[in-house]
Amino acid sequence: MQHRIALLGFGTVGQGLCEIFRDKRDELATQYGFEPIVVAVSDLRMGTVVSDSGLDVNRLLDLAAAGTSLEEYPGDVRRGGDALSTLANCNADSMCELTFTDVKTGEPATSHVRAALQAGMNVVTSNKGPAALFYRELEQLAREKGVRFGIEGTVMSGTPVLNLARLNLAGNRITAARGILNGTTNYMLSEMEAGKSYDEALATAQKLGYAEADPTADVDGLDALAKVTILANVLMGENLRPSDIPCEGIRGITPEDIEAARADGKRYKLLGEVRREGSKVTARVAPMQVELNHPLAGVMGATNAVTFSCDLLGDVTVNGPGAGRTETGYSLLVDLLEIHREMLSRGEALA
Amino acid sequence: MQHRIALLGFGTVGQGLCEIFRDKRDELATQYGFEPIVVAVSDLRMGTVVSDSGLDVNRLLDLAAAGTSLEEYPGDVRRGGDALSTLANCNADSMCELTFTDVKTGEPATSHVRAALQAGMNVVTSNKGPAALFYRELEQLAREKGVRFGIEGTVMSGTPVLNLARLNLAGNRITAARGILNGTTNYMLSEMEAGKSYDEALATAQKLGYAEADPTADVDGLDALAKVTILANVLMGENLRPSDIPCEGIRGITPEDIEAARADGKRYKLLGEVRREGSKVTARVAPMQVELNHPLAGVMGATNAVTFSCDLLGDVTVNGPGAGRTETGYSLLVDLLEIHREMLSRGEALA
Numbered sequence: 124m125q126h127r128i129a130l131l132g133f134g135t136v137g138q139g140l141c142e143i144f145r146d147k148r149d150e151l152a153t154q155y156g157f158e159p160i161v162v163a164v165s166d167l168r169m170g171t172v173v174s175d176s177g178l179d180v181n182r183l184l185d186l187a188a189a190g191t192s193l194e195e196y197p198g199d200v201r202r203g204g205d206a207l208s209t210l211a212n213c214n215a216d217s218m219c220e221l222t223f224t225d226v227k228t229g230e231p232a233t234s235h236v237r238a239a240l241q242a243g244m245n246v247v248t249s250n251k252g253p254a255a256l257f258y259r260e261l262e263q264l265a266r267e268k269g270v271r272f273g274i275e276g277t278v279m280s281g282t283p284v285l286n287l288a289r290l291n292l293a294g295n296r297i298t299a300a301r302g303i304l305n306g307t308t309n310y311m312l313s314e315m316e317a318g319k320s321y322d323e324a325l326a327t328a329q330k331l332g333y334a335e336a337d338p339t340a341d342v343d344g345l346d347a348l349a350k351v352t353i354l355a356n357v358l359m360g361e362n363l364r365p366s367d368i369p370c371e372g373i374r375g376i377t378p379e380d381i382e383a384a385r386a387d388g389k390r391y392k393l394l395g396e397v398r399r400e401g402s403k404v405t406a407r408v409a410p411m412q413v414e415l416n417h418p419l420a421g422v423m424g425a426t427n428a429v430t431f432s433c434d435l436l437g438d439v440t441v442n443g444p445g446a447g448r449t450e451t452g453y454s455l456l457v458d459l460l461e462i463h464r465e466m467l468s469r470g471e472a473l474a
Numbered sequence: 475m476q477h478r479i480a481l482l483g484f485g486t487v488g489q490g491l492c493e494i495f496r497d498k499r500d501e502l503a504t505q506y507g508f509e510p511i512v513v514a515v516s517d518l519r520m521g522t523v524v525s526d527s528g529l530d531v532n533r534l535l536d537l538a539a540a541g542t543s544l545e546e547y548p549g550d551v552r553r554g555g556d557a558l559s560t561l562a563n564c565n566a567d568s569m570c571e572l573t574f575t576d577v578k579t580g581e582p583a584t585s586h587v588r589a590a591l592q593a594g595m596n597v598v599t600s601n602k603g604p605a606a607l608f609y610r611e612l613e614q615l616a617r618e619k620g621v622r623f624g625i626e627g628t629v630m631s632g633t634p635v636l637n638l639a640r641l642n643l644a645g646n647r648i649t650a651a652r653g654i655l656n657g658t659t660n661y662m663l664s665e666m667e668a669g670k671s672y673d674e675a676l677a678t679a680q681k682l683g684y685a686e687a688d689p690t691a692d693v694d695g696l697d698a699l700a701k702v703t704i705l706a707n708v709l710m711g712e713n714l715r716p717s718d719i720p721c722e723g724i725r726g727i728t729p730e731d732i733e734a735a736r737a738d739g740k741r742y743k744l745l746g747e748v749r750r751e752g753s754k755v756t757a758r759v760a761p762m763q764v765e766l767n768h769p770l771a772g773v774m775g776a777t778n779a780v781t782f783s784c785d786l787l788g789d790v791t792v793n794g795p796g797a798g799r800t801e802t803g804y805s806l807l808v809d810l811l812e813i814h815r816e817m818l819s820r821g822e823a824l825a
Contacts, residue, residue, distance in 0.1 A: 143645070143786060151645065281787045283634075283642035290641055292632035293811045294494070294502065294804065402708060416792055421772030435804040436632045436795060442769055443790035453645065453786040460644045468819050 125158045126463050127177075129213050129244070130295060131206045132221030132237050133166040136249055136276075138187055139452025141180045141217065149319045157297040157463045161212035165206045167222070170194040173201040175214050206231065210238050215464060219455050220248035226349045229256040239263045239438060240272065247458040249276030249451050253350040255365055258356040271462050274357075276454025278304065278350045281426040282443030286457065288358050295433035297358050301396040302429030303422050306445040307341040307375050308393045312410075314424045316381055316390065321374070333425055343372035344393060344408040351395035354429075359399055361393040363406060370408040384412045390420045395427070418442075475507050475821070477814050478528075480514040480564050480595070482586050483572030487600055487627075488515070489665040491540055491570065491802025492531045508814045514564035516557045521545040524552040525529070526565050557582065561589050568813060570806050571599035573683040577700045577716060580607040589602045591615045591623065598809040600627030600802050606700040606716055609707040622813050625708075627805025629655065629701045630778040633794030639709050639782060639809065648709050653780030654773050655701040657796040658684040658692040659724050659744045664759075664774045667732055667741065672725070684776055694723035695744060702746035703779075706757045710750055714757060721759040735763045741771045769793075776787035 144151075144159050151157045160177035170192040172178060178196065186193050194202040201212070210218065218239035222232050229252035236253045239246050240261065242295045250253070253261060254277045265272040278284045281300075288297060303309050307328050314324040325342070328334040333341075340346045349369045355361045355368070373393050384391050389412040397406040413420045418440040422428040427445030432438050443451040481488045495502075495510050502508045511528035521543040523529060529547065537544050545553040552563065561569065569590035573583050580603035587604045590597050591612065599605070604612060605628045616623035629635045630653075639648060654660050658679050665675040676693070679685040684692075691697045699721045706712045706719070724744050735742050740763040748757040764771045770789040773779040778796030783789050795801040 147645065150647075155644065227689060258479045261773050282790055283638060286642050287634060287638065290812070291808065293506065294498065294807045296501075416772070416774055418769075418772060418777075421767070423767055426769075435800050435807075437798075437801065439633055439792065439794035441790065444788050447788075449786050450788065456645045456786075457642065461641070465819060468816060468824070471820070473824070 124156050124463070124467060125160050125458065126459065126466070127162045127214055127216045128459070129163040129210065129215035129216060129218045130161060130221060131165050131209070132223070133164050133169055133183070133187060133193065134221065135448045137164070137219065137221045138184060139448040140455050141184055143449070143452055143456055145184065155460055155463065156467055157460055160458070162251055163209050164193055165204070165209040166193065171202060171204050171209050173213050178279045206235050207238055209313045210235065210242060210244070213243055216466075217245040217247060217459060220246060220250050220253065222250065224250050225252050226255050226345065229253050233257050233261075236261055236272070237264065240268055240270060240288070243268050243270060245270045245273065245462045247273040247276075247455045249280070249454050251277045251349040251353065255352045258353065259362045269337050271465070273458030273462065274353065275458050276451055277353055279429065279443065279445045280447060280450040281453035281457060282427060282445065283441055284429055285353075285357050286461070287319050287441060288351050291432060292436065292439065295435045297399070297431050297433055299398040299432040300354050300358055300429055301395070301419065302339070302349040303392055303419060303427050304395045304429070304445070305341055305344070305393060306425035307338070308347070309422065309427070310425045311342070312373065312376070312381070312391055312393065315376070315378060316385070318365050320378060321376070342374055344370045347393060347408045351397060351406050351408055354395070355397040355404060355437055359397055359404045363403050368406045370376060373410055373412065376410050387412070387415060388415055390415060392419060394419070405419045475814070475818060476509045477810065477817070478509050478511050478513045478565055478567045478728050480566035480569045481512060481572060482516050482569060483574070484517040484520055484538060484544065485572065486532070486799045487802045487806070488570065488572045489535060490799035492535055494800070494803055494807055496531050496535065498576070505537040506811055506814065507818055508811055510810070513553055513566050514560050515544055516555070516560040517544065519564070522553060522555050522560050523547045524560060524564050532681050532759070533555045549788050557586050558589055561586065561593060561595070566595055566818075568596040568598060568704070568810060571597060571601050571604065573598045573601065574675065575601050576603050577696065580604050584612075586609050587612055587623070588615065591619055591621060594619050594621060596624070596813045598627075598806045600626045600631070600763035600805050602700040602704065606703045609704065610713045622816075624809030624813065625704070626809050627802055628704055630780065630794065630796045631798060631801040632804035632808060633778060633779065633796065634792055635780055636704075636708050637812065638792060643782060643784055643787065646786045648750070648782050648784055650783040651705050651709055651746065651780055652745050652770065654743055654778050655698040655746045655780070655796070656692055656695070656744060657776035657778055658689070659698070660773065660778070661776045662693070662746065663724065663727070663732070663742055664728060667736070671729060672727070693725055698744060698746045698759045700747060702757050702759055705746070706748040706755060710748055710755045712755050719757045719759065722761065724761055727761050738763070739766055740764060741766060743770055745770070
């Protein structure tokens with residue numbers, strides 16, 4: 124069955140997703156009955172192209188690779204317009220919100236998400252802004268409209284976290300989740316443990332493309348903070364904002380701190396934590412010492428991990444990639460596949 | 475919505491599941507619209523009781539705790555008969571197969587599973603026998619009958635493994651899965667690393683109830699072998715039998731081996747592994763040396779873990795409990811909840 128998709132934003136993640144559509148076309152159709160048709164792409168820098176009968180993803184990827192405007196796409200398609208007008212003028216079943224992340228205002232992504240849900244489209248996104256700031260409202264809106272707001276990719280890229288909690292841990296009361304939610308700082312702490320200074324570790328992380336030129340979002344814990352907010356709201360039904368949650372990054376950690384922890388059989392990790400005690404939920408981001416035999420202690424380099432504490436099942440830890448072109452592109456696919464499975468299941472019941 | 479359940483076998487796992495039904499009744503109804511009604515219980519030792527309108531789980535648990543026959547259940551219910559006649563004479567939507575595990579013949583569990591599927595019931599089970607020996611056939615039968623064969627609990631109790639691969643890693647080609655699939659031997663190897671001899675480690679494991687009086691199934695790798703067979707057949711579409719797969723246990727591992735590995739920056743783990751190379755799938759169970767920085771190396775004690783290698787997402791590792799009354803009882807619940815979600819989704823589409 125065809126699944127019509129609109130992409131808002133066509134940077135690394137959008138292109139990563141389209142590469143998967145290109146490379147896995149037959150497999151997705153055969154195994155999941157999933158035939159993605161990209162009916163619209165709108166990118167602030169690259170322009171807008173819309174076709175109700177579908178665009179050729181090879182052509183879109185070629186234009187992006189060549190740095191050419193998407194509006195050079197040949198033939199009988201509609202061109203131009205902004206993200207919101209694109210949504211209003213396309214026939215997508217699902218919209219992928221892939222514009223830039225702003226965790227202060229959540230814009231323009233949140234307006235895109237709202238408009239798509241209002242129009243009865245499912246939304247999948249790896250953009251932390253809308254999810255960290257407006258999860259309750261957007262989830263509620265999706266529910267009212269009978270569609271889905273899929274945000275697996277906002278925490279640890281495609282590594283199963285939010286869907287895992289919802290589906291695979293269903294029936295448990297999750298009493299705590301603690302995790303290594305930022306790969307850059309985990310890489311830096313690993314390097315510092317291996318003898319580098321903070322500045323050297325940061326320089327290496329920047330050289331490898333893990334850290335931005337301005338590393339604030341990573342080293343001050345703001346990226347982890349957005350993810351902890353999402354965990355609190357999704358796993359524990361809270362309605363917290365990032366500004367409600369205490370947050371400390373790794374700038375204050377010295378080689379001496381790391382050595383003292385090691386002498387004590389422990390290891391520093393920048394952890395994000397949400398914890399339910401009775402009816403009270405607390406959350407924080409801070410460097411914490413972890414016992415070496417804890418599953419989070421062995422998570423080194425840019426890998427991410429989270430430990431769920433569950434009333435029935437006890438502790439379950441998942442670890443995997445936290446970023447990456449294909450890994451984050453995949454996070455959208457896995458949400459789309461689940462939405463598609465539900466569409467097929469409803470369709471079969473009606474047939 | 476009510477979900478009518480028949481339990482074949484009412485030992486630790488069946489009672490663990492009923493305790494969850496008892497303790498989470500309101501939560502399951504409110505959050506998942508899941509109202510489990512136990513309509514039949516048949517246990518070789520404790521007898522059989524059937525009621526189309528449902529049995530009181532408190533009463534069933536009390537009878538089991540008192541060591542009394544289930545047929546002492548009071549009032550207007552049907553009593554007596556074996557497992558197959560129970561299936562033929564009850565109105566269950568789903569059957570939980572919880573009789574004893576025999577990985578040589580798969581019986582009597584496989585006959586129970588076949589009969590239930592033939593009768594149009596979903597089947598959920600933590601019994602490794604049918605899944606290790608007859609997965610393809612039973613899965614095919616379930617598909618023909620439009621029902622589900624849920625076996626999450628056969629590998630690592632309720633820790634997400636098989637559903638994780640199917641749902642949360644959907645769209646990936648899984649090229650390998652390697653894991654610590656037996657808690658007893660992992661506990662023993664951890665103890666040996668801490669200085670115990672093989673015999674001392676085994677004695678402690680037996681004292682703690684991890685190992686049976688006859689520890690063969692654990693220490694010779696047969697338990698892990700059944701699980702590897704299931705992984706090969708479920709994740710990689712094979713149709714292997716345990717007897718097709720090379721299997722070596724931990725009896726041959728000496729303190730000297732463990733020390734030599736440690737000196738080399740490695741650690742012995744009894745691993746089960748399935749690996750796809752081109753069109754060829756290989757599987758094995760053997761003690762292997764794992765680099766200390768691998769996520770499986772840090773998994774100590776009775777914990778289980780598995781690393782999936784995926785073409786899109788890279789390596790994802792999940793670790794959690796591999797056994798236990800509540801943990802395995804929960805494995806059935808999570809499969810039932812997914813089946814129930816599909817029933818609700820079809821029902822809503824038809825409404």
